[in-house]
Amino acid sequence: MPRILAPFLSAAVYARWLHLWVGCVFAGVILMIYPGTYGWSPAEVLLRAVPLDAALLVLAALVPAMRRAEGVQARLLLLPEREQDIAAEPARGWADRRRTAAWLVGRVALGSLVGLLTVLTLTACGDLLTRPAPKVYGVGLPSQGGALWYPLAVPVLLFGYGWLVVWAGRLQLAMAVRLLGPSPAERLAAAELRAERLLERNRLARELHDSIGHALTVTVLQAGAAREVGDQAFVARALEVIEETGRQAMDDLERTLVLLRETPDRVATEHPGIEQLPGLFDTARSAGSPVEAWIDVPSGKLPGVLSRESYRIVQEGVTNALKYAPGEPITVRVAVRDGRLELRCANAVGTAAQARSAAARGAQARNASARTAARGGSNRGGKGLRGIRERAALLGGEASAGAESGEWVLAVRMPLRLGA
Known part of the structure; x- marks a missing residue:
């Protein structure tokens, strides 16, 4: 049991969760300023807004200083074991720019997924606590004799969401080391x-x-x-x-x-x-x-x-x-x-x-x-x-x-x- 609960006592988990949310915020801002998104289905969002997000991120990756900014932010929030695993230098060539673009797209995608699951998890927890027969993800729960058990499902749901954040943070760190790590030229230098x-x-x-x-x-x-x-x-x-x-x-x-x-x-x-x-x-x-x-x-x-x-x-x-x-x-x-x-x-x-x-x-x-x-x-x-x-x-x-x-x-x- 201590090993299962230990990650939730680590500051690195919450710092990485914040880093994931920064990527989600970027996608949310694009959705708010993109014209005509109100009433779109999830499929329409994927087909229309996501390409715009990716295009803007690729354009941002062309700026050499973007790699330095992302590297510094990743060092501060993802908390790698060694700072040298994540570079904090500007892009020096097209290879660095391509890696930075892949990092930005992957970061925003993973952050958006975690942000969406956060909203759904909190909504589900609210339904379980306030409604006698709540609907979770569109699935009706039986109302006869089941309302007393609904609040007990909230800790289980939050525990599962917590481990989702832990693994998402670890995946984000692995991506940063792979895509923002020192290039072969930097390692040689x-x-x-x-x-x-x-x-x-x-x-x-x-x-x-x-x-x-x-x-x-x-x-x-x-x-x-x-x-x-x-x-x-x-x-x-x-x-x-x-x-x-x-x-x-x-x-x-x-x-x-x-x-x-x-x-x-x-x-x-x-x-x-x-x-x-x-x-x-x-x-x-x-x-x-x-x-x-x-x-x-x-x-x-x-x-x-x-x-x-x-x-x-x-x-x-x-x-x-x-x-x-x-x-x-x-x-x-x-x-x-x-x-x-x-x-x-x-x-x-x-x-x-x-x-x-x-x-x-x-x-x-x-x-x-x-x-x-x-x-x-x-x-x-x-x-x-x-x-x-x-x-x-x-x-x-x-x-x-x-x-x-x-x-x-x-x-x-x-x-x-x-x-x-």
């Missing part, structure tokens, strides 16, 4: 927009991971070294490096936040490029890891996007070296060969480095496991190398990482001409 936003979020996530991760790695290493070393000069230098790294991280964070702000007047900011690599290497040296770098790239040779992505790739390689092999030498080569930009970042993985790396990875694994257990989720590692491969792939290149002859080597090759 929406999919492209979602893909573009996803790529933008992934790019911003990589920017934050590379920049903030590098800054935090350097900060932790410097702070730990300053705590272990009693030399005041070294402590002062470590604090200076921490301060400088923090400023750079704040600048990178501000650039990323500018991209996240959806303001029309947001200012384009300069991202670090390959020219800023010497500063990155100085920071790594201050953290205690010797860096040997060879940069053989003609000035102004690299496109801006390639220069920025190259900086981030080298930054991630240096950060990983500082994190997993602290104090070990780092070798970086950046060169242009055969129309391609080649990046190579290698760090020694000796016995001591392996022990420190294993200890660091073990500590990180334990911390990650603790965080995972607390969150009840899984550990998704490898974001740095995954981000490097994504950066290289988006620029038409390739990346590889692994152990080679006692070294951990990160190698990336990307074409100078994007799309080549």
Whole structure:
């Protein structure tokens, strides 16, 4: 019983009933202004007034804004589960106009039917309540001993009419989704927009991971070294490096936040490029890891996007070296060969480095496991190398990482001409 009565407690049923009545009102207005309709039989109404209604509705559907108006009204009154199921955009072609015309004709027809049944149901209920032997739809009811039962038929009649409204509203909603829903072109545009936003979020996530991760790695290493070393000069230098790294991280964070702000007047900011690599290497040296770098790239040779992505790739390689092999030498080569930009970042993985790396990875694994257990989720590692491969792939290149002859080597090759 609760499931049978539940629809009558929903606001959506009454909102859709109102939407159906709007279509009925349109047909009623046409009948009132159409000359000579008084005294027509139902067959004459169908043969004369209905074609006029349909013609006016088809003409209205030719106006592009009609589709937007109907879509907005359907969203407000039909209450779909997702607003995206019903478009609120003007018609962009003849296909949209044809669908809008079919929607208008179907909406008015269904609304007129519900309106007619509403009038007949209320009339029948009034007859059942007021007349000893009423006539319902032209059928006489027996008067002997039956008048007391007539009022009891009213709730049954209203209950049946209520379910008629429920199903008519659901049918109207299905029609709206089918005829006012996004066209294939709109679905394609929406999919492209979602893909573009996803790529933008992934790019911003990589920017934050590379920049903030590098800054935090350097900060932790410097702070730990300053705590272990009693030399005041070294402590002062470590604090200076921490301060400088923090400023750079704040600048990178501000650039990323500018991209996240959806303001029309947001200012384009300069991202670090390959020219800023010497500063990155100085920071790594201050953290205690010797860096040997060879940069053989003609000035102004690299496109801006390639220069920025190259900086981030080298930054991630240096950060990983500082994190997993602290104090070990780092070798970086950046060169242009055969129309391609080649990046190579290698760090020694000796016995001591392996022990420190294993200890660091073990500590990180334990911390990650603790965080995972607390969150009840899984550990998704490898974001740095995954981000490097994504950066290289988006620029038409390739990346590889692994152990080679006692070294951990990160190698990336990307074409100078994007799309080549």
